[in-house]
Amino acid sequence: MQYELVDIRSFVKIAEVGSFHEAADQLHISQPALTRRIKKLEEGLGTSLLDRTTRRVSLTSVGRDFLPKARRLLDDFEDSILNIKELAERQVGQVTLACIPTAAFYFLPSVIRIYNQQYPQIRIRLLDLSANEGLEAVLRGEADFGINMMSGQHPDIEFHALVKEPFVLACRRDHELASRKSVKWTELAGHQLIGVGRLSGNRMLLDNALAGLPWRLKWFYEVQHLSTSLGLVEAGLGISVMPSLAMPAGEHPTLVSVPLIEPVVDRTLGLVTRRGSSLSPAAEKFVAILLEQWPQ
Numbered sequence: 001m002q003y004e005l006v007d008i009r010s011f012v013k014i015a016e017v018g019s020f021h022e023a024a025d026q027l028h029i030s031q032p033a034l035t036r037r038i039k040k041l042e043e044g045l046g047t048s049l050l051d052r053t054t055r056r057v058s059l060t061s062v063g064r065d066f067l068p069k070a071r072r073l074l075d076d077f078e079d080s081i082l083n084i085k086e087l088a089e090r091q092v093g094q095v096t097l098a099c100i101p102t103a104a105f106y107f108l109p110s111v112i113r114i115y116n117q118q119y120p121q122i123r124i125r126l127l128d129l130s131a132n133e134g135l136e137a138v139l140r141g142e143a144d145f146g147i148n149m150m151s152g153q154h155p156d157i158e159f160h161a162l163v164k165e166p167f168v169l170a171c172r173r174d175h176e177l178a179s180r181k182s183v184k185w186t187e188l189a190g191h192q193l194i195g196v197g198r199l200s201g202n203r204m205l206l207d208n209a210l211a212g213l214p215w216r217l218k219w220f221y222e223v224q225h226l227s228t229s230l231g232l233v234e235a236g237l238g239i240s241v242m243p244s245l246a247m248p249a250g251e252h253p254t255l256v257s258v259p260l261i262e263p264v265v266d267r268t269l270g271l272v273t274r275r276g277s278s279l280s281p282a283a284e285k286f287v288a289i290l291l292e293q294w295p296q
Contacts, residue, residue, distance in 0.1 A: 007037045010027060011063075011066075011070060012070050014038070015050075018058075019056075049063035094125060097144060097286070098142070098145075098147075099128055099134065100134060100149065101129075101226065102226055102242075103147050103269065105227055111290050114289055119282070119285060127142070130199070135272065139157065144279055145273045145279065145287065146273075148269070149205070149268065149270075150268040150270055157274065158274075162269050162271060162294050163269050163270075164267070164268045165267060166265065167267070168258060168259055169188070169241060170257055171255070172234065180258050183261070184260075185262060192220040192221070192239070194221040194222075194239065206265065221237065226240075230255065234255055
């Protein structure tokens with residue numbers, strides 16, 4: 001049977017003051033309500049804790065034995081609450097998030113900078129993982145939450161969409177396609193393409209989206225990370241296809257992005273959490289800043 005703290009606190013108060021009437025006044029409840037609390041506690045324990053007469057209240061032998069235990073229980077509970085409050089006031093702890101490398105490299109640093117300025121005592125553990133690995137980290141509880149692509153639905157994952165971003169052509173400023181307002185996917189034929197491997201979530205998304213085209217993308221170079229493909233593009237080894245968020249922010253001295261059309265292919269990024277689990281206060285603070293700063 002479960003025992004309520006208010007019932008135990010009521011018993012301790014009666015033992016301290018020796019009166020139902022005075023104890024009820026100090027607990028700010030009616031005397032009948034106090035009597036019901038004690039009755040419920042005694043019924044749950046299966047024994048009497050108090051001997052009542054018209055003039056006074058005294059402890060039974062079981063009540064005398066139970067009193068120090070009840071006091072310790074209340075003290076331990078209050079200490080636990082104080083420790084939690086102190087933790088919140090000091091704003092210490094750790095946040096662990098699993099993020100796809102694209103967002104981790106190009107966007108998250110600005111969010112982390114703001115978070116660190118507001119909560120300098122909270123440490124951040126960033127797991128820059130592929131889409132599949134990031135989901136697994138959240139599912140296993142290794143990460144408080146994740147930033148990932150919307151792919152297949154998982155019964156234990158909740159997905160909160162943040163932004164939809166198109167795939168664009170990444171090339172050097174001196175490339176023949178750099179000055180175009182847009183480029184058709186079929187116009188990429190004949191160029192040396194730099195792409196990510198088949199196990200990448202971005203690669204699978206592109207393969208599915210472009211399956212209906214009469215021409216299939218032929219990747220001359222394959223790398224594991226989009227940031228690596230950008231390095232190859234900057235070195236003049238070819239052109240690449242990547243989400244717009246993966247491109248350097250602002251004006252870049254070497255790289256440009258050109259919209260890809262017919263069809264327009266995009267991906268949705270969002271916040272992933274374990275279904276039914278709640279975030280720690282430190283993680284909630286991070287998510288709040290993330291939602292404020294995420295580009296719309």
